[in-house]
Amino acid sequence: MPYAELCHYEFTSGGREEVNEEKLRRWKREQALFMQRSPELFLNGDPWLGPNLSAESEYFSL
Structure with missing residues (x-):
């Protein structure tokens, strides 16, 4: 069975927004x-979210 693990280290290079007021304002x-x-993404849901993934959970299912 194929398996892949993806890791995204959000704050590794840029740092956390919460510690820097300027970064926090920019992020907001x-x-x-x-x-x-893109209001449709928030009203209709993510069109690129595959049927085996959940927006509410980090775990996938078939």
Whole structure:
């Protein structure tokens, strides 16, 4: 059975937004802009989320 493990180290290079006020403000602006430009992703759900994945859980299922 094929198996893959993906690791994404979000804060490895950029640092955490919570510790730096400027980074936190920038992150909030970017988040608001993304939500403004793509409201359908928040209303209809992620169209690229595969049927074997869940937005609520980190575990996949068949």
